[in-house]
Amino acid sequence: GDSVTQMEGPVTLSEEAFLTINCTYTATGYPSLFWYVQYPGEGLQLLLKATKADDKGSNKGFEATYRKETTSFHLEKGSVQVSDSAVYFCALRGDSSYKLIFGSGTRLLVRP
Amino acid sequence: GAGVSQSPRYKVAKRGQDVALRCDPISGHVSLFWYQQALGQGPEFLTYFQNEAQLDKSGLPSDRFFAERPEGSVSTLKIQRTQQEDSAVYLCASVSGPTQYFGPGTRLTVL
Numbered sequence: 001g002d003s004v005t006q007m008e009g010p011v012t013l014s015e016e017a018f019l020t021i022n023c024t025y026t027a028t029g030y031p032s033l034f035w036y037v038q039y040p041g042e043g044l045q046l047l048l049k050a051t052k053a054d055d056k057g058s059n060k061g062f063e064a065t066y067r068k069e070t071t072s073f074h075l076e077k078g079s080v081q082v083s084d085s086a087v088y089f090c091a092l093r094g095d096s097s098y099k100l101i102f103g104s105g106t107r108l109l110v111r112p
Numbered sequence: 113g114a115g116v117s118q119s120p121r122y123k124v125a126k127r128g129q130d131v132a133l134r135c136d137p138i139s140g141h142v143s144l145f146w147y148q149q150a151l152g153q154g155p156e157f158l159t160y161f162q163n164e165a166q167l168d169k170s171g172l173p174s175d176r177f178f179a180e181r182p183e184g185s186v187s188t189l190k191i192q193r194t195q196q197e198d199s200a201v202y203l204c205a206s207v208s209g210p211t212q213y214f215g216p217g218t219r220l221t222v223l
Contacts, residue, residue, distance in 0.1 A: 099171075100147075100205075105153070
């Protein structure tokens with residue numbers, strides 16, 4: 001079945017460092033891919049999405065490119081801030097499905 | 113406009129008690145999902161509604177779990193005879209296009 005694998009955390013960075021959180025997936029066809037963020041004490045928020053191969057999703061300085069050849073959707077940000085500290089979830093929705101399949105989440109801690 | 117709301121935000125139940133968790137989706141959203149998020153894990157699908165019809169309940173872990181959406185808007189997830197393994201955050205999401213919008217969740221703790 002469909003699945004998502006993302007790097008284990010926690011990831012600890014200093015402010016203004018470059019961020020990469022790896023995400024790879026297994027799915028048939030052409031799934032849609034998502035990154036959600038969960039700030040402390042809050043619900044999941046959609047960060048960005050890509051619905052077809054080679055699409056780049058971007059929001060709030062974060063980017064991720066849908067790479068079908070490597071079945072990956074890695075999250076990147078050029079300069080993280082303390083306020084980016086949160087748990088990040090990679091997810092997919094199969095092209096013949098409606099439910100989201102989530103990875104286990106990666107906690108990011110950004111220190112001043 | 114208002115987002116997805118859930119109530120209560122926190123619920124503590126004694127083992128064996130019944131609980132009911134409420135979800136108010138974004139107005140006009142036809143599709144609604146429930147997910148269960150165990151501590152340190154990603155959310156896992158429980159069930160899916162389109163309007164009042166429950167189209168998929170394959171993720172419900174046992175027959176103690178029951179969900180309804182009688183008028184195609186508000187939904188309730190009911191857990192009967194709660195067990196400690198039911199402790200988790202229960203998330204509701206309503207859908208627009210390819211995007212699911214999540215509520216803040218209800219954290220259920222079963223003692």
